[in-house]
Amino acid sequence: MxxxxxxxxxxxxxxxxxxxxxxxxxxxxxxxxxxxxxxxxxxxxxxxxxxxxxxxxxxxxxxxxxxxxxxxxxxxxxxxxxxxxxVTTEHYHIICSDCGKIVDFHYPGLDEVETLAEQVTGFQVHDHRMEIYGTCQDCKMVSH
Amino acid sequence: MxxxxxxxxxxxxxxxxxxxxxxxxxxxxxxxxxxxxxxxxxxxxxxxxxxxxxxxxxxxxxxxxxxxxxxxxxxxxxxxxxxxxxVTTEHYHIICSDCGKIVDFHYPGLDEVETLAEQVTGFQVHDHRMEIYGTCQDCKMVSH
DNA sequence: TTATTACATGATAATTCTTATAAATAATTC
DNA sequence: GAATTATTTATAAGAATTATCATGTAATAA
The missing domain is CATH 1.10.10.10 (Winged helix-like DNA-binding domain superfamily/Winged helix DNA-binding domain)
Structure with a gap:
Protein backbone atom coordinates (compact mmCIF):
# COMPACT_ATOMS: atom_id res chain seq x y z
CA MET A 1 0.00 0.00 0.00
CA VAL A 87 1.47 13.61 0.34
CA THR A 88 -1.03 10.79 0.59
CA THR A 89 -4.39 11.26 2.23
CA GLU A 90 -5.72 14.31 3.97
CA HIS A 91 -4.55 14.22 7.53
CA TYR A 92 -3.22 16.52 10.20
CA HIS A 93 -0.48 16.17 12.75
CA ILE A 94 -0.45 16.18 16.50
CA ILE A 95 2.93 16.98 17.98
CA CYS A 96 4.30 16.25 21.42
CA SER A 97 5.77 19.39 22.92
CA ASP A 98 8.04 17.33 25.16
CA CYS A 99 9.64 14.74 22.90
CA GLY A 100 8.73 16.09 19.48
CA LYS A 101 6.94 12.96 18.34
CA ILE A 102 4.58 13.54 15.43
CA VAL A 103 1.48 11.41 15.06
CA ASP A 104 -0.95 11.44 12.16
CA PHE A 105 -4.43 12.49 12.98
CA HIS A 106 -7.23 11.98 10.51
CA TYR A 107 -9.96 14.54 10.38
CA PRO A 108 -12.66 15.31 7.83
CA GLY A 109 -10.94 18.47 6.68
CA LEU A 110 -11.68 22.07 7.27
CA ASP A 111 -13.12 23.07 3.95
CA GLU A 112 -15.73 25.26 5.59
CA VAL A 113 -13.02 27.33 7.20
CA GLU A 114 -11.49 27.88 3.81
CA THR A 115 -14.73 29.00 2.22
CA LEU A 116 -15.53 31.31 5.11
CA ALA A 117 -12.07 32.80 4.90
CA GLU A 118 -12.54 33.43 1.22
CA GLN A 119 -15.76 35.32 1.84
CA VAL A 120 -14.43 37.39 4.70
CA THR A 121 -11.00 38.28 3.39
CA GLY A 122 -11.42 38.22 -0.36
CA PHE A 123 -8.46 35.92 -0.72
CA GLN A 124 -8.52 33.10 -3.20
CA VAL A 125 -7.76 30.23 -0.87
CA HIS A 126 -5.84 27.21 -2.08
CA ASP A 127 -4.54 25.52 1.02
CA HIS A 128 -4.52 25.45 4.77
CA ARG A 129 -2.50 23.99 7.54
CA MET A 130 -3.34 22.86 11.03
CA GLU A 131 -1.41 21.23 13.81
CA ILE A 132 -2.27 20.26 17.32
CA TYR A 133 0.18 20.44 20.18
CA GLY A 134 0.09 18.42 23.35
CA THR A 135 1.83 15.88 25.52
CA CYS A 136 1.93 12.28 24.36
CA GLN A 137 1.12 9.36 26.61
CA ASP A 138 4.76 8.36 27.09
CA CYS A 139 5.70 11.83 28.23
CA LYS A 140 2.67 12.05 30.49
CA MET A 141 3.96 8.89 32.21
CA VAL A 142 7.42 10.28 32.72
CA SER A 143 6.17 13.45 34.35
CA HIS A 144 4.34 11.47 37.02
CA MET B 1 -7.41 49.26 23.25
CA VAL B 87 -1.31 37.10 22.02
CA THR B 88 -4.64 38.89 22.27
CA THR B 89 -7.88 37.37 21.08
CA GLU B 90 -8.35 34.04 19.38
CA HIS B 91 -7.76 34.52 15.72
CA TYR B 92 -6.08 32.80 12.83
CA HIS B 93 -4.03 34.03 9.92
CA ILE B 94 -4.53 33.96 6.23
CA ILE B 95 -1.34 34.39 4.25
CA CYS B 96 -0.84 35.48 0.67
CA SER B 97 1.42 33.04 -1.11
CA ASP B 98 2.48 35.71 -3.57
CA CYS B 99 3.34 38.76 -1.50
CA GLY B 100 3.48 37.25 1.98
CA LYS B 101 0.88 39.56 3.46
CA ILE B 102 -0.68 38.24 6.65
CA VAL B 103 -4.23 39.13 7.53
CA ASP B 104 -6.04 38.30 10.73
CA PHE B 105 -9.02 36.07 10.37
CA HIS B 106 -11.41 35.62 13.23
CA TYR B 107 -12.99 32.25 13.68
CA PRO B 108 -14.86 30.64 16.59
CA GLY B 109 -11.99 28.35 17.39
CA LEU B 110 -11.45 24.70 16.78
CA ASP B 111 -11.92 23.33 20.25
CA GLU B 112 -13.78 20.31 18.97
CA VAL B 113 -10.78 19.31 16.92
CA GLU B 114 -8.69 19.42 20.05
CA THR B 115 -11.03 17.28 22.06
CA LEU B 116 -11.38 14.76 19.27
CA ALA B 117 -7.64 14.60 18.92
CA GLU B 118 -7.30 13.95 22.62
CA GLN B 119 -9.69 11.03 22.43
CA VAL B 120 -8.13 9.48 19.37
CA THR B 121 -4.47 9.90 20.14
CA GLY B 122 -4.32 9.90 23.91
CA PHE B 123 -2.37 13.13 23.88
CA GLN B 124 -3.08 15.80 26.40
CA VAL B 125 -3.75 18.70 24.06
CA HIS B 126 -2.89 22.23 25.05
CA ASP B 127 -2.74 24.18 21.83
CA HIS B 128 -3.29 24.15 18.12
CA ARG B 129 -2.35 26.18 15.13
CA MET B 130 -4.02 26.83 11.86
CA GLU B 131 -3.24 28.96 8.87
CA ILE B 132 -4.88 29.46 5.55
CA TYR B 133 -2.97 30.11 2.36
CA GLY B 134 -4.22 31.89 -0.69
CA THR B 135 -3.84 34.83 -3.02
CA CYS B 136 -4.86 38.24 -1.77
CA GLN B 137 -6.97 40.63 -3.80
CA ASP B 138 -4.05 42.87 -4.74
CA CYS B 139 -2.10 39.94 -6.12
CA LYS B 140 -5.14 38.60 -7.93
CA MET B 141 -5.33 41.97 -9.74
CA VAL B 142 -1.70 41.88 -10.75
CA SER B 143 -1.94 38.44 -12.30
CA HIS B 144 -4.74 39.55 -14.62
C1' DT C 1 23.23 53.88 52.16
C1' DT C 2 26.14 50.58 50.82
C1' DA C 3 27.20 45.99 49.52
C1' DT C 4 25.73 42.10 47.32
C1' DT C 5 23.35 39.61 44.24
C1' DA C 6 20.93 38.59 40.17
C1' DC C 7 19.45 39.70 35.94
C1' DA C 8 20.12 42.44 31.22
C1' DT C 9 22.55 44.32 27.67
C1' DG C 10 25.71 44.60 23.81
C1' DA C 11 29.35 43.01 20.85
C1' DT C 12 30.98 39.32 18.77
C1' DA C 13 31.86 34.56 17.86
C1' DA C 14 29.86 30.23 16.95
C1' DT C 15 26.35 27.13 15.30
C1' DT C 16 23.01 25.45 12.41
C1' DC C 17 20.18 25.03 8.45
C1' DT C 18 19.89 25.91 3.75
C1' DT C 19 21.25 27.55 -0.80
C1' DA C 20 24.59 28.78 -4.53
C1' DT C 21 28.52 27.61 -7.42
C1' DA C 22 31.26 25.02 -10.39
C1' DA C 23 33.27 20.90 -12.04
C1' DA C 24 32.42 16.10 -12.88
C1' DT C 25 29.12 12.61 -14.08
C1' DA C 26 25.11 10.43 -15.80
C1' DA C 27 21.03 10.25 -18.54
C1' DT C 28 18.36 11.55 -22.75
C1' DT C 29 17.83 12.89 -27.52
C1' DC C 30 18.92 12.95 -32.12
C1' DG D 1 27.53 7.17 -30.49
C1' DA D 2 27.87 12.34 -30.15
C1' DA D 3 25.64 16.36 -28.37
C1' DT D 4 22.77 18.23 -25.04
C1' DT D 5 20.80 18.67 -20.78
C1' DA D 6 19.95 17.43 -16.15
C1' DT D 7 22.08 15.68 -11.78
C1' DT D 8 25.40 14.82 -8.39
C1' DT D 9 29.05 16.07 -5.45
C1' DA D 10 31.99 18.92 -2.82
C1' DT D 11 32.62 23.07 -1.07
C1' DA D 12 31.82 27.76 -0.18
C1' DA D 13 28.61 31.17 1.07
C1' DG D 14 24.62 32.99 3.26
C1' DA D 15 21.25 33.86 6.68
C1' DA D 16 18.92 33.19 11.08
C1' DT D 17 19.52 32.16 15.62
C1' DT D 18 22.04 31.09 19.81
C1' DA D 19 26.05 31.12 23.04
C1' DT D 20 29.63 33.55 25.38
C1' DC D 21 31.25 36.89 28.30
C1' DA D 22 32.51 41.27 29.93
C1' DT D 23 30.09 45.19 31.35
C1' DG D 24 26.19 47.62 33.14
C1' DT D 25 22.06 48.21 35.78
C1' DA D 26 18.38 47.24 38.77
C1' DA D 27 16.64 44.73 43.03
C1' DT D 28 17.60 43.08 47.66
C1' DA D 29 19.71 42.77 52.16
C1' DA D 30 22.36 44.34 55.76
Whole structure:
Protein backbone atom coordinates (compact mmCIF):
# COMPACT_ATOMS: atom_id res chain seq x y z
CA MET A 1 0.00 0.00 0.00
CA UNK A 2 2.79 2.38 0.86
CA UNK A 3 4.44 0.83 -2.14
CA UNK A 4 1.45 1.75 -4.25
CA UNK A 5 1.78 5.38 -3.31
CA UNK A 6 5.45 5.25 -4.10
CA UNK A 7 4.74 3.90 -7.56
CA UNK A 8 2.22 6.65 -8.04
CA UNK A 9 4.77 9.26 -7.08
CA UNK A 10 7.33 7.76 -9.42
CA UNK A 11 4.94 7.90 -12.34
CA UNK A 12 4.02 11.47 -11.46
CA UNK A 13 7.68 12.29 -11.88
CA UNK A 14 7.78 10.43 -15.18
CA UNK A 15 5.25 12.87 -16.55
CA UNK A 16 7.51 15.81 -15.85
CA UNK A 17 11.00 16.57 -17.05
CA UNK A 18 12.36 15.27 -13.78
CA UNK A 19 14.70 12.31 -14.16
CA UNK A 20 14.63 9.34 -11.89
CA UNK A 21 17.94 8.66 -10.25
CA UNK A 22 18.95 6.11 -7.63
CA UNK A 23 19.27 8.85 -5.04
CA UNK A 24 15.84 10.22 -5.77
CA UNK A 25 14.30 6.81 -5.64
CA UNK A 26 15.94 6.12 -2.31
CA UNK A 27 14.75 9.40 -0.83
CA UNK A 28 11.20 8.78 -1.98
CA UNK A 29 11.33 5.18 -0.82
CA UNK A 30 12.46 6.29 2.60
CA UNK A 31 9.72 8.90 2.84
CA UNK A 32 6.99 6.52 1.82
CA UNK A 33 8.15 3.58 3.89
CA UNK A 34 8.87 5.24 7.18
CA UNK A 35 6.04 7.80 7.13
CA UNK A 36 8.11 9.44 9.78
CA UNK A 37 8.22 13.19 8.94
CA UNK A 38 12.00 13.27 8.80
CA UNK A 39 14.25 16.28 8.46
CA UNK A 40 16.59 16.56 5.49
CA UNK A 41 19.38 15.47 7.74
CA UNK A 42 17.46 12.44 8.94
CA UNK A 43 17.12 11.33 5.36
CA UNK A 44 20.75 12.03 4.66
CA UNK A 45 21.86 9.90 7.59
CA UNK A 46 19.42 7.11 6.83
CA UNK A 47 20.76 6.74 3.30
CA UNK A 48 24.38 7.17 4.25
CA UNK A 49 25.13 3.47 4.15
CA UNK A 50 23.50 2.95 0.77
CA UNK A 51 24.97 6.10 -0.76
CA UNK A 52 28.23 6.91 1.00
CA UNK A 53 29.01 9.65 -1.49
CA UNK A 54 25.67 11.38 -1.52
CA UNK A 55 25.80 15.06 -0.66
CA UNK A 56 23.43 16.82 1.72
CA UNK A 57 22.75 19.25 -1.07
CA UNK A 58 21.32 16.40 -3.11
CA UNK A 59 18.81 15.69 -0.40
CA UNK A 60 17.78 19.31 -0.16
CA UNK A 61 17.66 19.76 -3.91
CA UNK A 62 15.52 16.73 -4.47
CA UNK A 63 13.16 17.48 -1.64
CA UNK A 64 12.58 20.82 -3.28
CA UNK A 65 12.01 19.15 -6.62
CA UNK A 66 9.50 16.79 -5.06
CA UNK A 67 7.80 19.68 -3.34
CA UNK A 68 7.44 21.59 -6.59
CA UNK A 69 5.97 18.57 -8.31
CA UNK A 70 3.60 18.19 -5.40
CA UNK A 71 4.42 14.75 -4.08
CA UNK A 72 6.11 15.99 -0.91
CA UNK A 73 5.06 18.56 1.65
CA UNK A 74 7.36 20.71 3.72
CA UNK A 75 6.42 21.24 7.34
CA UNK A 76 7.98 24.06 9.31
CA UNK A 77 7.63 23.82 13.03
CA UNK A 78 9.40 25.89 15.60
CA UNK A 79 12.43 23.64 15.83
CA UNK A 80 14.57 25.29 13.19
CA UNK A 81 14.67 22.48 10.67
CA UNK A 82 11.94 21.65 8.20
CA UNK A 83 10.34 18.25 8.13
CA UNK A 84 9.15 16.49 5.04
CA UNK A 85 6.08 14.43 4.52
CA UNK A 86 4.86 12.49 1.54
CA VAL A 87 1.47 13.61 0.34
CA THR A 88 -1.03 10.79 0.59
CA THR A 89 -4.39 11.26 2.23
CA GLU A 90 -5.72 14.31 3.97
CA HIS A 91 -4.55 14.22 7.53
CA TYR A 92 -3.22 16.52 10.20
CA HIS A 93 -0.48 16.17 12.75
CA ILE A 94 -0.45 16.18 16.50
CA ILE A 95 2.93 16.98 17.98
CA CYS A 96 4.30 16.25 21.42
CA SER A 97 5.77 19.39 22.92
CA ASP A 98 8.04 17.33 25.16
CA CYS A 99 9.64 14.74 22.90
CA GLY A 100 8.73 16.09 19.48
CA LYS A 101 6.94 12.96 18.34
CA ILE A 102 4.58 13.54 15.43
CA VAL A 103 1.48 11.41 15.06
CA ASP A 104 -0.95 11.44 12.16
CA PHE A 105 -4.43 12.49 12.98
CA HIS A 106 -7.23 11.98 10.51
CA TYR A 107 -9.96 14.54 10.38
CA PRO A 108 -12.66 15.31 7.83
CA GLY A 109 -10.94 18.47 6.68
CA LEU A 110 -11.68 22.07 7.27
CA ASP A 111 -13.12 23.07 3.95
CA GLU A 112 -15.73 25.26 5.59
CA VAL A 113 -13.02 27.33 7.20
CA GLU A 114 -11.49 27.88 3.81
CA THR A 115 -14.73 29.00 2.22
CA LEU A 116 -15.53 31.31 5.11
CA ALA A 117 -12.07 32.80 4.90
CA GLU A 118 -12.54 33.43 1.22
CA GLN A 119 -15.76 35.32 1.84
CA VAL A 120 -14.43 37.39 4.70
CA THR A 121 -11.00 38.28 3.39
CA GLY A 122 -11.42 38.22 -0.36
CA PHE A 123 -8.46 35.92 -0.72
CA GLN A 124 -8.52 33.10 -3.20
CA VAL A 125 -7.76 30.23 -0.87
CA HIS A 126 -5.84 27.21 -2.08
CA ASP A 127 -4.54 25.52 1.02
CA HIS A 128 -4.52 25.45 4.77
CA ARG A 129 -2.50 23.99 7.54
CA MET A 130 -3.34 22.86 11.03
CA GLU A 131 -1.41 21.23 13.81
CA ILE A 132 -2.27 20.26 17.32
CA TYR A 133 0.18 20.44 20.18
CA GLY A 134 0.09 18.42 23.35
CA THR A 135 1.83 15.88 25.52
CA CYS A 136 1.93 12.28 24.36
CA GLN A 137 1.12 9.36 26.61
CA ASP A 138 4.76 8.36 27.09
CA CYS A 139 5.70 11.83 28.23
CA LYS A 140 2.67 12.05 30.49
CA MET A 141 3.96 8.89 32.21
CA VAL A 142 7.42 10.28 32.72
CA SER A 143 6.17 13.45 34.35
CA HIS A 144 4.34 11.47 37.02
CA MET B 1 -7.41 49.26 23.25
CA UNK B 2 -4.13 48.04 21.89
CA UNK B 3 -2.75 50.02 24.76
CA UNK B 4 -4.91 48.10 27.17
CA UNK B 5 -3.47 44.84 26.00
CA UNK B 6 -0.01 46.24 26.34
CA UNK B 7 -0.69 47.23 29.93
CA UNK B 8 -2.00 43.75 30.55
CA UNK B 9 1.18 42.23 29.15
CA UNK B 10 3.31 44.53 31.26
CA UNK B 11 1.52 43.53 34.42
CA UNK B 12 1.84 39.89 33.47
CA UNK B 13 5.56 40.42 33.41
CA UNK B 14 5.42 42.17 36.78
CA UNK B 15 4.11 38.97 38.29
CA UNK B 16 7.13 37.03 37.14
CA UNK B 17 10.78 37.52 37.88
CA UNK B 18 11.14 39.25 34.55
CA UNK B 19 12.30 42.83 34.82
CA UNK B 20 10.93 45.65 32.73
CA UNK B 21 13.56 47.49 30.75
CA UNK B 22 13.27 50.26 28.17
CA UNK B 23 14.20 47.83 25.43
CA UNK B 24 11.59 45.31 26.49
CA UNK B 25 8.94 47.96 26.72
CA UNK B 26 9.77 49.22 23.27
CA UNK B 27 9.64 45.73 21.77
CA UNK B 28 6.28 45.04 23.36
CA UNK B 29 4.98 48.45 22.39
CA UNK B 30 5.96 47.83 18.80
CA UNK B 31 4.33 44.41 18.77
CA UNK B 32 1.08 45.67 20.25
CA UNK B 33 0.87 48.84 18.22
CA UNK B 34 1.67 47.58 14.77
CA UNK B 35 -0.07 44.19 15.04
CA UNK B 36 2.07 43.42 12.06
CA UNK B 37 3.59 39.96 12.66
CA UNK B 38 7.15 41.22 12.32
CA UNK B 39 10.34 39.22 12.22
CA UNK B 40 12.99 39.76 14.87
CA UNK B 41 14.92 41.79 12.36
CA UNK B 42 11.89 43.94 11.56
CA UNK B 43 11.67 44.83 15.23
CA UNK B 44 15.38 45.46 15.43
CA UNK B 45 15.27 47.86 12.52
CA UNK B 46 12.13 49.59 13.72
CA UNK B 47 13.72 50.39 17.08
CA UNK B 48 17.09 51.29 15.67
CA UNK B 49 16.49 55.01 15.88
CA UNK B 50 15.25 54.89 19.46
CA UNK B 51 17.93 52.47 20.63
CA UNK B 52 20.98 52.90 18.43
CA UNK B 53 23.01 50.61 20.64
CA UNK B 54 20.54 47.79 21.00
CA UNK B 55 21.86 44.41 19.94
CA UNK B 56 20.00 41.94 17.76
CA UNK B 57 20.60 39.41 20.49
CA UNK B 58 18.55 41.54 22.84
CA UNK B 59 15.60 41.33 20.51
CA UNK B 60 15.89 37.58 20.19
CA UNK B 61 16.43 37.06 23.90
CA UNK B 62 13.45 39.12 24.88
CA UNK B 63 11.15 37.63 22.32
CA UNK B 64 12.02 34.27 23.82
CA UNK B 65 11.33 35.60 27.30
CA UNK B 66 7.97 36.94 26.19
CA UNK B 67 7.19 33.64 24.54
CA UNK B 68 7.96 31.69 27.69
CA UNK B 69 5.75 33.97 29.74
CA UNK B 70 3.02 33.50 27.16
CA UNK B 71 2.41 37.02 25.96
CA UNK B 72 3.98 36.48 22.54
CA UNK B 73 3.59 33.74 20.00
CA UNK B 74 6.20 32.56 17.53
CA UNK B 75 5.00 31.72 14.04
CA UNK B 76 7.19 29.69 11.74
CA UNK B 77 6.35 29.73 8.10
CA UNK B 78 8.43 28.39 5.28
CA UNK B 79 10.37 31.58 4.77
CA UNK B 80 13.32 30.93 7.05
CA UNK B 81 12.65 33.59 9.65
CA UNK B 82 10.15 33.37 12.46
CA UNK B 83 7.47 35.95 12.93
CA UNK B 84 6.17 37.16 16.23
CA UNK B 85 2.68 37.99 17.24
CA UNK B 86 1.28 39.34 20.46
CA VAL B 87 -1.31 37.10 22.02
CA THR B 88 -4.64 38.89 22.27
CA THR B 89 -7.88 37.37 21.08
CA GLU B 90 -8.35 34.04 19.38
CA HIS B 91 -7.76 34.52 15.72
CA TYR B 92 -6.08 32.80 12.83
CA HIS B 93 -4.03 34.03 9.92
CA ILE B 94 -4.53 33.96 6.23
CA ILE B 95 -1.34 34.39 4.25
CA CYS B 96 -0.84 35.48 0.67
CA SER B 97 1.42 33.04 -1.11
CA ASP B 98 2.48 35.71 -3.57
CA CYS B 99 3.34 38.76 -1.50
CA GLY B 100 3.48 37.25 1.98
CA LYS B 101 0.88 39.56 3.46
CA ILE B 102 -0.68 38.24 6.65
CA VAL B 103 -4.23 39.13 7.53
CA ASP B 104 -6.04 38.30 10.73
CA PHE B 105 -9.02 36.07 10.37
CA HIS B 106 -11.41 35.62 13.23
CA TYR B 107 -12.99 32.25 13.68
CA PRO B 108 -14.86 30.64 16.59
CA GLY B 109 -11.99 28.35 17.39
CA LEU B 110 -11.45 24.70 16.78
CA ASP B 111 -11.92 23.33 20.25
CA GLU B 112 -13.78 20.31 18.97
CA VAL B 113 -10.78 19.31 16.92
CA GLU B 114 -8.69 19.42 20.05
CA THR B 115 -11.03 17.28 22.06
CA LEU B 116 -11.38 14.76 19.27
CA ALA B 117 -7.64 14.60 18.92
CA GLU B 118 -7.30 13.95 22.62
CA GLN B 119 -9.69 11.03 22.43
CA VAL B 120 -8.13 9.48 19.37
CA THR B 121 -4.47 9.90 20.14
CA GLY B 122 -4.32 9.90 23.91
CA PHE B 123 -2.37 13.13 23.88
CA GLN B 124 -3.08 15.80 26.40
CA VAL B 125 -3.75 18.70 24.06
CA HIS B 126 -2.89 22.23 25.05
CA ASP B 127 -2.74 24.18 21.83
CA HIS B 128 -3.29 24.15 18.12
CA ARG B 129 -2.35 26.18 15.13
CA MET B 130 -4.02 26.83 11.86
CA GLU B 131 -3.24 28.96 8.87
CA ILE B 132 -4.88 29.46 5.55
CA TYR B 133 -2.97 30.11 2.36
CA GLY B 134 -4.22 31.89 -0.69
CA THR B 135 -3.84 34.83 -3.02
CA CYS B 136 -4.86 38.24 -1.77
CA GLN B 137 -6.97 40.63 -3.80
CA ASP B 138 -4.05 42.87 -4.74
CA CYS B 139 -2.10 39.94 -6.12
CA LYS B 140 -5.14 38.60 -7.93
CA MET B 141 -5.33 41.97 -9.74
CA VAL B 142 -1.70 41.88 -10.75
CA SER B 143 -1.94 38.44 -12.30
CA HIS B 144 -4.74 39.55 -14.62
C1' DT C 1 23.23 53.88 52.16
C1' DT C 2 26.14 50.58 50.82
C1' DA C 3 27.20 45.99 49.52
C1' DT C 4 25.73 42.10 47.32
C1' DT C 5 23.35 39.61 44.24
C1' DA C 6 20.93 38.59 40.17
C1' DC C 7 19.45 39.70 35.94
C1' DA C 8 20.12 42.44 31.22
C1' DT C 9 22.55 44.32 27.67
C1' DG C 10 25.71 44.60 23.81
C1' DA C 11 29.35 43.01 20.85
C1' DT C 12 30.98 39.32 18.77
C1' DA C 13 31.86 34.56 17.86
C1' DA C 14 29.86 30.23 16.95
C1' DT C 15 26.35 27.13 15.30
C1' DT C 16 23.01 25.45 12.41
C1' DC C 17 20.18 25.03 8.45
C1' DT C 18 19.89 25.91 3.75
C1' DT C 19 21.25 27.55 -0.80
C1' DA C 20 24.59 28.78 -4.53
C1' DT C 21 28.52 27.61 -7.42
C1' DA C 22 31.26 25.02 -10.39
C1' DA C 23 33.27 20.90 -12.04
C1' DA C 24 32.42 16.10 -12.88
C1' DT C 25 29.12 12.61 -14.08
C1' DA C 26 25.11 10.43 -15.80
C1' DA C 27 21.03 10.25 -18.54
C1' DT C 28 18.36 11.55 -22.75
C1' DT C 29 17.83 12.89 -27.52
C1' DC C 30 18.92 12.95 -32.12
C1' DG D 1 27.53 7.17 -30.49
C1' DA D 2 27.87 12.34 -30.15
C1' DA D 3 25.64 16.36 -28.37
C1' DT D 4 22.77 18.23 -25.04
C1' DT D 5 20.80 18.67 -20.78
C1' DA D 6 19.95 17.43 -16.15
C1' DT D 7 22.08 15.68 -11.78
C1' DT D 8 25.40 14.82 -8.39
C1' DT D 9 29.05 16.07 -5.45
C1' DA D 10 31.99 18.92 -2.82
C1' DT D 11 32.62 23.07 -1.07
C1' DA D 12 31.82 27.76 -0.18
C1' DA D 13 28.61 31.17 1.07
C1' DG D 14 24.62 32.99 3.26
C1' DA D 15 21.25 33.86 6.68
C1' DA D 16 18.92 33.19 11.08
C1' DT D 17 19.52 32.16 15.62
C1' DT D 18 22.04 31.09 19.81
C1' DA D 19 26.05 31.12 23.04
C1' DT D 20 29.63 33.55 25.38
C1' DC D 21 31.25 36.89 28.30
C1' DA D 22 32.51 41.27 29.93
C1' DT D 23 30.09 45.19 31.35
C1' DG D 24 26.19 47.62 33.14
C1' DT D 25 22.06 48.21 35.78
C1' DA D 26 18.38 47.24 38.77
C1' DA D 27 16.64 44.73 43.03
C1' DT D 28 17.60 43.08 47.66
C1' DA D 29 19.71 42.77 52.16
C1' DA D 30 22.36 44.34 55.76
Missing amino acids: ANGHLQEAVSTLKNTKVRMTPQRHAILEYLYETMNHPTADDIYKALESKFPNMSVATVYNNLRVFKNVGIVKELTYGDSSSRFDC | ANGHLQEAVSTLKNTKVRMTPQRHAILEYLYETMNHPTADDIYKALESKFPNMSVATVYNNLRVFKNVGIVKELTYGDSSSRFDC
